[in-house]
Amino acid sequence: MLQIYNSLTGAKEEFKPLIEGKVGMYVCGMTVYDYCHIGHARVMVAFDVITRYLRQQGYDVNYIRNITDVDDKIFNRANENGEPYTELTDRFINAMHEDERALSVLPPNSEPRATEHIDNILNMVQTLIDKGFAYPASNGDVYYRIDKFEGYGKLSNRNIEEMRAGARVEVDENKENPMDFVLWKGAKTGEAAWDSPWGPGRPGWHIECSAMSTCCLGNTFDIHGGGPDLKFPHHENEIAQSEAATGEKYVNTWMHAGAVRVDNEKMSKSLGNFFTIREVLEKYNPEVVRYFLISSHYRSAINYSEESLKQAQQALERFYNTLRNAQPSNESVPVVESNTEFRIRFETAMNDDFNTPEALAVLFDLAREINRGGTSTPAQVELLKELGETLGILQQEPEAFLQGGDTGEISAEQIEQLIIDRKNARSDKDWARADEIRDLLIEKGVVLDDGREGTTWRRQSS
């Protein structure tokens, strides 16, 4: 039985999709005005693992992740660069897709863009006005009337009175209530704008997600996810907009990933302490980054550090050593009883709110069984790769992983030649020469393993 922690209720709940066997999931994606950072990577990878597991369990998952390509930050950045904003967004959308592919994040079923849904957005705003949940102001903006929506604050556990009391929101003459938020922004001069019944303008930040999600998945759908800082106000406002507009429950299960920290402080744009995915990938194998992200539970905060990445590297080395060393067997009679046990343990872990650290522990136990050697080894190797695939890891050739990361110190050809030299020295029992070669290679970051089948090598994490 799959249990998922629901941010809305604050408890783990049995997951029951609206339509048996099908899952509709919407995740808030990027605002494309800069490169993705590790925080984005965490959300991407978390929901990628979730999608992979749900599919592996037989669900037909419709995974929608939007792209926000209209926003003040986008316009500002495009202005600074002196380029059309669409050029800027195209560039960063491409960069995002590159980053995702590197991290083995499977593409969502659909990636709707705000600019492609202006009509839906306008319709929803109009509906909200018609129902009395929104009002156009004289400045060309349209605001949401939060006092009118009874459940306002139910996701983030806050009430309007308290927020008003501690409000850090500027009083705006155009708003009935300082907490009211904008659905449609009247255009300033020179800005990209779309026509609307309230004058030229563009969507507010939250309305696009309400419009796109309900458009793609229906008025009510199964799972809505996103980063930790979207719970308020973004997701709270989405609920207010969608439920007021449709009169139906918006989302059954809300899922929020944990924060990525640096030096125990949240990694964020505003603090400027963020690492982009591509920066990190210059130093680490993408799979190492992915492993780092799934080595903690998706809801807990993780701390980004060189040490964390190094540990992830070492953990993967263990798996790939296992895969490399596993002797292919001629006996094609896999013993499957032990596989069933590992599979059950893996699924039990994943069924408990996608507990990837526990699932990885199962894989390590499985790896030990393989390393021990036995008649069921071939089947166990297959299982290790199969379960790894559900987590999006262990799909490389072991040699590709272990021998990758060429820093330009020494080429594979040079290494191979030195291994031959050393082999000759060893057959002459010239241990001094053999050790000299090995020490030389260690200096270059290359470790030799003398196995039964001969000597293999791997590049060591620095």
Add this chain to the structure above:
RNA sequence: GGCGCGGUAGCAAAGUGGUUAUGCAGCUGACUGCAACUCAGUCUACGCCGGUUCGAUUCCGACCCGCGCCUCCA
């Protein structure tokens, strides 16, 4: 101030009312010419103080510390 989360062995990170988490690091053996890989064994824990209990790291209460959201941010 409001709401919420967390403090587990050297590091990272799960979990449980009583029995080995797991990975890396350490130690001891095996394997090896020596190593590495690997295997076997092993040492380091559950912030502090009370309470409930036959028994609590796990439940309850207080306290200390750290963090997040409340403002654009994944």
